[in-house]
Every structure is written in structure tokens, then in C-alpha cells.
Amino acid sequence: MQLSTLPKTLPNRSPTEISSIAEPRGLRAGGGILPLRIEGLSFHRDGQALLEGVSCCLDHGRSTVVLGPNGAGKSLFLRLCHGLLAPSSGRIKWLGPAAVRAQAYQAMVFQRPVLLRRSVAANIDYALGIQGIDRAVRESRVTQALMMAGLKRLAGRYARTLSGGEQQRLALARAWAVDPEVLFLDEPTANLDPATTRAVEDVIRIFHNTGTKIIMTTHDLGQARRLADEVLFLHRGRLLAHAPAPDFFADPIHPDAKAFLKGDLLW
Amino acid sequence: MEEIRAAAVTALNMVLGFDASLAEIVLLSLQVSLTAVALATLIGLPLGAAIAITRFPGRRFLMILMSALMGLPPVVVGLTVYLLLSRSGPLGEFGLLFRPTAMVIAQCILVTPIIAALSRQVFRDLCEEYQEQLRSLGASRIQALRTLLWEGRNRFLTVVLAGFGRAVAEVGAVLIVGGNIAGETRVMTTTIVLETARGDLALALALGFVLIFIVLMINAAVYITKDSSEPFAD
Numbered sequence: 001m002q003l004s005t006l007p008k009t010l011p012n013r014s015p016t017e018i019s020s021i022a023e024p025r026g027l028r029a030g031g032g033i034l035p036l037r038i039e040g041l042s043f044h045r046d047g048q049a050l051l052e053g054v055s056c057c058l059d060h061g062r063s064t065v066v067l068g069p070n071g072a073g074k075s076l077f078l079r080l081c082h083g084l085l086a087p088s089s090g091r092i093k094w095l096g097p098a099a100v101r102a103q104a105y106q107a108m109v110f111q112r113p114v115l116l117r118r119s120v121a122a123n124i125d126y127a128l129g130i131q132g133i134d135r136a137v138r139e140s141r142v143t144q145a146l147m148m149a150g151l152k153r154l155a156g157r158y159a160r161t162l163s164g165g166e167q168q169r170l171a172l173a174r175a176w177a178v179d180p181e182v183l184f185l186d187e188p189t190a191n192l193d194p195a196t197t198r199a200v201e202d203v204i205r206i207f208h209n210t211g212t213k214i215i216m217t218t219h220d221l222g223q224a225r226r227l228a229d230e231v232l233f234l235h236r237g238r239l240l241a242h243a244p245a246p247d248f249f250a251d252p253i254h255p256d257a258k259a260f261l262k263g264d265l266l267w
Numbered sequence: 268m269e270e271i272r273a274a275a276v277t278a279l280n281m282v283l284g285f286d287a288s289l290a291e292i293v294l295l296s297l298q299v300s301l302t303a304v305a306l307a308t309l310i311g312l313p314l315g316a317a318i319a320i321t322r323f324p325g326r327r328f329l330m331i332l333m334s335a336l337m338g339l340p341p342v343v344v345g346l347t348v349y350l351l352l353s354r355s356g357p358l359g360e361f362g363l364l365f366r367p368t369a370m371v372i373a374q375c376i377l378v379t380p381i382i383a384a385l386s387r388q389v390f391r392d393l394c395e396e397y398q399e400q401l402r403s404l405g406a407s408r409i410q411a412l413r414t415l416l417w418e419g420r421n422r423f424l425t426v427v428l429a430g431f432g433r434a435v436a437e438v439g440a441v442l443i444v445g446g447n448i449a450g451e452t453r454v455m456t457t458t459i460v461l462e463t464a465r466g467d468l469a470l471a472l473a474l475g476f477v478l479i480f481i482v483l484m485i486n487a488a489v490y491i492t493k494d495s496s497e498p499f500a501d
Contacts (some may be wrong), residue, residue: 084399103405113399117418130404178404198272 009080023048032181033094034213035059037080041090042074043237051237054090062229063214065245067221069260072234074217075111078184080110081215099233106132107175108184111191113167117157120151120170124177131178140176147155149173165196180188183207185216189223201226221261225249233257271468275390278473289470293477296454299367299441300434303374304382307434308427315386316412320394330387336380343371345443348373352444365446370454373440385426393419395453421492428485435481 037038043051051073058064066074068218081092083103094248116123124145128138149169154162159170167242168188175183185204189197204227206231208214218224224245225232232240240254252258281289318326318333350356352364352372363369393415401411414425438456445452447461455474462471 079399082403084402106403108399108403110400114397116414127404130406130410144497174404 033098033102034181035095036094036182037091037093038081039093041077041080041092042088043073043080043085048238051080051087054234054237054239056232056239057088057144058213058215060213062244063208063234064216064230064233065224066215066217066227066234067219067224067228067260068217069219071169071236073237074219074234075186077232077234078108078186078215078217082106082184088224097241100126104180104258106203107178107180107182107186108186109168109171109175111187111190113171115162115167115170119155120159120162121146121155122155123170124174127174127178145173145177148176148206149194150199163196165192165199168192168196168200169203172200175207176207178201180212182213182215185214187217187219189218189220200265233260235260242263274468274472277469278476281469281473282476286473289380289473291450291479292453292455292458292474293368295452296456297481298433299370299454300374300431302432303371303434305429306371306375306379307378307382307430309376311382311430312386312423315383315388316390318383319390323388330384332382333380333387336344339377341377341437341439342443344373344376345440348376348440355497361374361408363451364444365448367445367452369444370441370452373444374434376435377440380433382430385429386404387425389422389426390415390420391461393422424492425489432482432485435476437476445493 001170011068016156028133038057039055041051041054054077066073066077076187077087080087083092083106093099095194098105116126121142122140126139127143133141142155143152146155149171149172151166151173159167162170164214172188188204189200192200201223204214204216208227216227218227228245228248231241231245232239233248233252233254234254239256241248241252243252248257249261280286292367295492348369349364351358352361353359354364354367363372397411397415397418401414406414433450436456436462441452441454442457445457447453447457453461455478459471459474459478462468462474
């Protein structure tokens with residue numbers, strides 16, 4: 001991901017607004033939770049190994065894209081890292097100084113955004129309230145987040161009447177408001193058209209440019225090329241490659257990864 | 268035909284003129300059924316939620332039982348409550364039989380399984396939809412519960428109104444435990460049964476009008492609350 005490319009496609013945002021949100025944010029002073037070390041991570045269900053022996057270490061700075069065909073275990077991997085599921089065996093360790101409060105430093109955006117039955121602004125305010133953030137501070141954080149995602153104009157709208165792309169941007173704005181050190185994204189554009197996909201990718205870039213660690217899954221090769229600094233290639237629950245993106249796309253080494261890049265069906 | 272028309276005119280006059288005996292019956296009906304539904308909600312909603320979000324031995328059996336109890340015949344409930352409350356019954360000493368309280372108890376027993384079973388379904392759907400997101404946001408169990416109740420408010424309202432519909436329209440249970448005593452335990456449905464049998468069609472028909480009107484209003488209320496709070500959603 002190039003640091004210099006600021007989004008040009010997001011609607012309703014003046015250049016000054018963009019520069020004001022492109023600054024790295026200092027809300028996480030005193031060290032966070034990264035790096036993330038994963039050791040021998042496995043997940044079994046009904047005697048079937050859905051994820052087996054995954055080990056890797058993820059650190060600041062580079063955005064990580066988890067790539068692989070359907071059913072490779074990508075979403076599962078993300079949910080395990082985020083703590084939504086408990087692994088059958090193996091360990092997920094946050095090594096930073098704030099590791100004891102790891103949950104508060106992470107956010108996740110799901111494939112299908114889950115929005116509450118209230119206004120756009122109230123959805124963001126809710127997330128801040130859950131984190132125990134003072135009411136007085138919340139309003140400005142909500143406004144900032146809405147501006148970042150280009151949703152200021154829609155602040156008072158009922159969230160569930162937004163279009164698919166707007167809903168996903170609201171989910172991103174909600175994540176932005178809580179200022180996570182690590183942002184997980186599970187196929188965030190799987191249901192969106194190309195233009196909307198680009199708008200969402202722009203928001204993801206803003207996160208990256210302001211210092212949030214991106215860990216996302218996709219099966220969209222173009223998206224992986226656009227956003228990845230490093231690639232984790234999963235296939236049938238196993239980690240087959242962990243490489244810098246340029247290297248991976250130039251020569252994925254593993255035959256299954258090669259076949260995936262060529263667009264062959266993997267079974 | 269002439270007789271029916273005359274009865275209908277008298278009935279309309281009674282409704283429009285707020286006939287005292289009619290009003291008394293309608294008010295008692297609403298009082299009994301609303302109280303019963305309120306109690307059933309206090310029991311059934313937490314019960315449904317608990318069954319939806321916890322795992323314990325016998326949970327499946329309880330779910331089947333609840334679904335089966337949704338179809339409880341009112342007369343059987345009436346008979347059971349009658350036996351419990353009658354002089355020689357285990358709860359006879361309280362002297363509740365043929366009192367509105369007995370009618371509330373009977374309707375509450377009828378409605379609780381409906382509210383519990385439907386609430387469980389609503390809760391399960393809500394959990395499926397929100398659980399991961401709420402956990403990801405860092406919500407505690409209490410916070411999540413409060414959010415789900417609020418998010419599902421319209422669906423829970425529908426559940427409660429379904430219970431009320433059942434309570435206000437049933438006749439068997441209140442007839443047995445209430446005894447249909449004039450001025451004491453007469454409600455709309457029992458009066459309709461009695462007056463029809465006696466051939467006084469005007470009062471029966473007037474009560475029929477009121478009953479249908481109330482049911483219509485309830486359904487209208489459900490739609491309006493849904494539309495105003497969830498434009499285009501669901």
C-alpha cells in the first residue's frame with residue numbers, strides 16, 4: 001500500500017478535512033498490543049480440522065492480506081485472532097505492553113455490516129459508549145469518524161436504510177471512532193460493486209496511513225494487489241505462504257498458491 | 268333477518284352511547300387480559316431469553332414443552348385452575364375462585380408459553396445477528412442483553428400483542444374459573460356466549476363489535492409502531 005495515495009473518490013469531503021484526518025492519531029500513547037504472535041493455531045469442529053498448525057508473527061506498519069479460496073479458513077483465522085472464537089489448540093499472543101486489555105485495541109469489520117436500529121451517528125456513538133468514553137468527547141469523535149468515511153451528510157439517517165456501500169463505510173467509521181491499533185476486515189467488499197469497493201478501499205487506506213494495522217481477508221486478487229504489503233496464503237486450513245506482497249505475486253513458490261493466482265479451481 | 272337488523276341497530280346504539288353495562292364488561296375484559304399478559308411477559312420473556320442464550324440439560328425438552336403448551340386448550344387450563352382454587356383444592360383457602368384474580372391466573376397460564384416460546388425465537392435470531400458484532404465492540408453480557416432487548420423492541424411488542432390477542436379472545440378458561448357472574452366476572456367473550464344462548468342478540472353483537480374493534484386496533488398499533496421506527500427495514 002502506498003502511503004502517498006490519499007483518497008480522491010470519497011464524496012463530501014474538502015481537502016482540508018482530508019489533511020486533518022491523514023495525521024497519525026496519538027490516542028494510543030504508551031504502547032499498544034502489537035506484535036501478534038500465532039503459534040500452532042488449530043481449530044477443529046465435529047472432528048474436522050478447519051485450521052491446522054498456523055504459525056506466524058504480524059507486526060506494525062505492513063498491511064496484511066489473508067488470501068485463499070473459499071473455505072480455506074480465512075474468516076475463521078480472523079475470528080480466532082480477534083478473540084471471537086477460542087482455538088482448539090495453539091496460542092494467540094499479543095506481545096505489546098497493553099496485551100492485558102487487547103480487546104480494547106482491536107476492531108473488526110464484517111462481510112455483512114451489522115448495524116443497530118438507530119441513526120447513523122447513534123451507531124457510532126453506541127460503540128464509543130460501550131468503550132466507556134465520556135459523553136462530552138463522543139460527539140466530536142462521532143463527527144470526525146463520519147467525516148473520515150464521507151458520511152457526514154447522512155448522520156441523521158436511519159442506519160439500516162443506507163445502501164450496501166454506505167453501510168460498510170459506516171461500519172468502518174464506527175471502527176475508526178474507537179481508534180483501534182489493529183483493524184480486522186473480513187471480506188469487506190465481497191458484496192459491493194467496483195465503484196463502492198473503491199470507496200471502501202480508500203477508507204481502509206486512510207486507516208493504514210494513520211497507523212492502524214490492517215489484517216484483512218479477501219479472495220479478490222486485484223484487491224490483494226492494491227492493499228497488501230504482505231500476504232498470508234491459506235488453503236484447506238493450512239498456511240502455505242507468508243511473504244511480502246511483491247514477492248508473493250511475482251513468485252508464490254507453492255504450487256497451490258500458483259494455481260490460485262492463475263485462477264485455477266483449488267480443491 | 269329483521270331480528271338481526273334490529274339487534275345490530277341496538278348494538279350500535281349501545282357502543283356509540285357508551286352503555287354502562289357494556290362498558291363495565293369491556294373494562295373488566297381489558298383489565299383481566301392486560302394484567303394476565305403483563306404477568307405472562309414478566310415470566311415468559313426472561314424465560315425465553317434464558318433458554319435462548321444458555322445451555323443446560325433438559326433444555327430441548329423444555330423447548331418442545333413450551334411449543335406444545337402454546338396450543339393448550341383453554342378449557343383444560345380452566346378446569347385445572349378450577350380444581351386448584353376450589354374450596355377443597357390445594358389453594359382453596361385463598362377464596363379466589365369466581366373472582367377476577369382467578370381469571371387472571373388462568374389467562375396468564377395460557378399466555379406465558381406463547382410469550383416464552385416466541386421470545387426465545389426472537390432472542391435466538393437477534394443473537395445470531397448481533398452476537399459477533401457486539402462482542403467485537405467489547406460489550407459486556409449486560410450491555411449486550413440491553414442492546415438486544417432494545418433492538419428487538421418491535422418484535423417483542425409483536426410477541427406481547429400475540430399473547431394479548433389470545434387472552435382477550437379466549438372464553439373457555441375464564442368461563443370455568445370466573446363463573447360469568449353479572450357485575451363480577453363477566454367479560455366480553457363469556458357474555459357473548461351467555462347472551463347468544465339466551466337469545467339477547469343485541470348485547471352479544473355489541474360486544475362482538477367491540478371485541479373486533481379492539482383486535483383491529485391492536486394490529487394497527489403493531490404496524491404503526493413498526494413503520495415509524497423502522498422505515499423500509501425488515
